[in-house]
Amino acid sequence: MTRKLIQAAAAGKKAKAATPNSRAGGDAAPLSNRATRAAERRAAIVEAAMEEFIARGFAATRLDDIAKRAGVAKGTIYLHFKDKESMFEELVRTVIVPVVARLNALPPPTGSVRDLIESFAGNFMKEVIGTRRGDLVRLIVAEGPRFPSVADFYYREVVSRGLAGMRALIDLGIARGEIRQKNLARYPQILIAPAMIAVIWQSLFQRHAPLDAQDMLRVHLDLIFGERRAT
Amino acid sequence: MTRKLIQAAAAGKKAKAATPNSRAGGDAAPLSNRATRAAERRAAIVEAAMEEFIARGFAATRLDDIAKRAGVAKGTIYLHFKDKESMFEELVRTVIVPVVARLNALPPPTGSVRDLIESFAGNFMKEVIGTRRGDLVRLIVAEGPRFPSVADFYYREVVSRGLAGMRALIDLGIARGEIRQKNLARYPQILIAPAMIAVIWQSLFQRHAPLDAQDMLRVHLDLIFGERRAT
DNA sequence: AAATATTGACTGACTAGTCAGTCATTGTCA
């Protein structure tokens, strides 16, 4: 009997939740399609899981909390993921993949290398630092050692590609005479370093001393390209 | 009977360890066997706890494992620390404090600023990157958001001091004409950034692509001070 | 009605923290 009441409540909740269908996609279709529905569920779980993992770390995150946040029963999670661990791994993949895709959609290389890098990095700052994505990076740094497969994946898909891209830009800059330091091409990490610092700073020390990442980046680029003449 | 063996072993250990009484205070005070022993225990617990926390993170670390590694019963931990959480916090303090102390023991500023920074950073690399201390930094990055008091402490004792020191050096470099970029003084983080990257790289990606931190540092300094003439 | 999807109560393994008891060490007294 307790069961019945609970079920009724659950049913009510579901019915209610089904109406305000404010999904990202604007289609008014009833979504009675089972597959669509399942995909939505999965997306909700991924979203909720990311939130929780970022806030508490892998070990301290409870599946019950993820389920509650996703508006789903715990069992449902196991319809989509084998266990907590592989959920974490798949989650990182799921979130990272579209980022990689966008990286691959290269903007046409026009203008000076400095402008290219500045606009690219500026975009990066805006979309990563201080956002959920930035927190994800910190999460990977935090849990990487215990999830080699995650670290591997991240290295392969993001780090190595990102560095390769940076290296190409640096080579271009060197060829065009914009960059003096030829050795820089050996360490594209140096180009990225301030951005990484900003990500970490944001989540650890922002409250103590706010950091203007954009401005820091500009100073860093001045170091590489030489001081800029008046804008 | 098991008990007897353990006790005997402990006694033996104590006798051996009691001799090299290298306390900070130089007083030859007796330090009654008992107190010495307790201090040793505490040190063993701290050491073991650091190892475990670094390897597994805060939440996934079992006190039983720490106790076992320290050669101590679980209850003993609670004679030294209030609970797991405050153990973690105190542990970070305990390990960091001597580092800060050494930072404060400034080396006399002789030679060029570049040499100063290079030797300082070189030392840093050797003592931090790829060592337990480096792992501790990563641990702080990982757990910081969930332990504000740890992040606060680390910021106050290490980050702010380190940055202030760097800023002083940069100012000196600017005054002496070794550094062109005046704005660099506003972001000493840029000076530190490659070192942080190296710490993180070491623990996440070393296996995929080894990173010569020393060399990277050199390139980075070339960026700041200008390319170096032949060594 | 059958097939499929979802639920959430339940289980069992695991662990932070406790505490009554032990015993080496230290202190006291003859």
Add this chain to the structure above:
DNA sequence: TGACAATGACTGACTAGTCAGTCAATATTT
């Protein structure tokens, strides 16, 4: 000095609670 008492550091079995993962019951879709 040697015998005895007091101390408190240390132990580890135990408690109380947590949480990942399961599955029979229920709901929904076809």
